[in-house]
Amino acid sequence: xxxxxxxxxxxxxxxxxxxxxxxxxxxxxxxxxxxxxxxxxxxxxxxxxxxxxxxxxxxxxxxxxxxxxxxxxxxxxxxxxxxxxx
Amino acid sequence: xxxxxxxxxxxxxxxxxxxxxxxxxxxxxxxxxxxxxxxxxxxxxxxxxxxxxxxxxxxxxxxxxxxxxxxxxxxxxxxxxxxxxxxxxxxxxxxxxxxxxxxxxxxxxxxxxxxxxxxxxxxxxxxxxxxxxxxxxxxxxxxxxxxxxxxxxxxxxxxxxxxxxxxxxxxxxxxxxxxxxxxxxxxxxxxxxxxxxxx
Numbered sequence: 001x002x003x004x005x006x007x008x009x010x011x012x013x014x015x016x017x018x019x020x021x022x023x024x025x026x027x028x029x030x031x032x033x034x035x036x037x038x039x040x041x042x043x044x045x046x047x048x049x050x051x052x053x054x055x056x057x058x059x060x061x062x063x064x065x066x067x068x069x070x071x072x073x074x075x076x077x078x079x080x081x082x083x084x085x086x
Numbered sequence: 087x088x089x090x091x092x093x094x095x096x097x098x099x100x101x102x103x104x105x106x107x108x109x110x111x112x113x114x115x116x117x118x119x120x121x122x123x124x125x126x127x128x129x130x131x132x133x134x135x136x137x138x139x140x141x142x143x144x145x146x147x148x149x150x151x152x153x154x155x156x157x158x159x160x161x162x163x164x165x166x167x168x169x170x171x172x173x174x175x176x177x178x179x180x181x182x183x184x185x186x187x188x189x190x191x192x193x194x195x196x197x198x199x200x201x202x203x204x205x206x207x208x209x210x211x212x213x214x215x216x217x218x219x220x221x222x223x224x225x226x227x228x229x230x231x232x233x234x235x236x237x238x239x240x241x242x243x244x245x246x247x248x249x250x251x252x253x254x255x256x257x258x259x260x261x262x263x264x265x266x267x268x269x270x271x272x273x274x275x276x277x278x279x280x281x282x283x284x285x
Binding site for chain 1: 107108110111114118119122123126127132136139140143144147148186190191204205209212213217218221222225236240241246261264265268269271272275276
């Protein structure tokens with residue numbers, strides 16, 4: 001890995017997220033045209049991010065949702081009984 | 087979409103401040119699933135997440151009258167949840183620094199042509215319960231300060247600026263920690279596939 005490769009490696013996430021300044025994007029794209037290793041590295045990173053994003057999903061169980069509602073309603077009642085809003 | 091969401095939240099916050107305390111229930115409905123999901127990822131168990139979830143919503147409810155709107159409600163509630171989570175001492179989380187250099191591709195990795203097969207396979211075909219379980223274990227190994235940024239940015243969908251505001255760290259820190267976190271997870275993914283003989 002040479003200096004240019006390392007420079008791109010450090011900025012890879014920002015490149016993928018579209019958060020780099022245009023001159024750095026130009027540098028990155030010019031480098032990628034000629035560097036297969038960096039191209040593969042980038043593809044691997046993009047793939048990994050997609051998998052990370054799709055690997056986790058949770059739905060709040062009804063029991064926890066109902067308990068939360070009870071707690072909020074208790075707080076609301078306290079305020080109503082105190083006769084004013086917070 | 088984000089602007090519409092923020093406007094709707096702002097209206098509910100305004101109504102709450104004007105005396106419609108039931109507006110808080112609507113905010114709770116909008117955010118309970120998201121915050122729960124965030125906390126389960128951070129706490130790695132539903133029991134820990136349940137306690138922090140309740141603390142989060144109680145804190146938000148009790149403080150909402152003083153919320154000035156300097157940030158969006160979404161950013162603020164995630165900030166409260168993140169703060170509560172960082173205080174949670176249920177589980178001892180790993181704490182060490184990640185360096186960019188430790189994730190540099192090795193020569194062997196670069197020469198591995200069979201990786202191309204895995205890279206060409208659509209994500210939907212790769213994702214199975216085994217991989218998801220492995221990803222969850224890997225996430226739990228990630229030091230908390232990196233995990234928090236990865237979860238907020240990549241899993242909860244907050245922008246870099248929103249993560250910066252929620253965690254009260256600089257944008258540069260968000261980007262740096264996110265990159266290291268992604269590299270860590272990528273290395274875990276590579277190890278998973280190598281173990282299965284996919285690479």
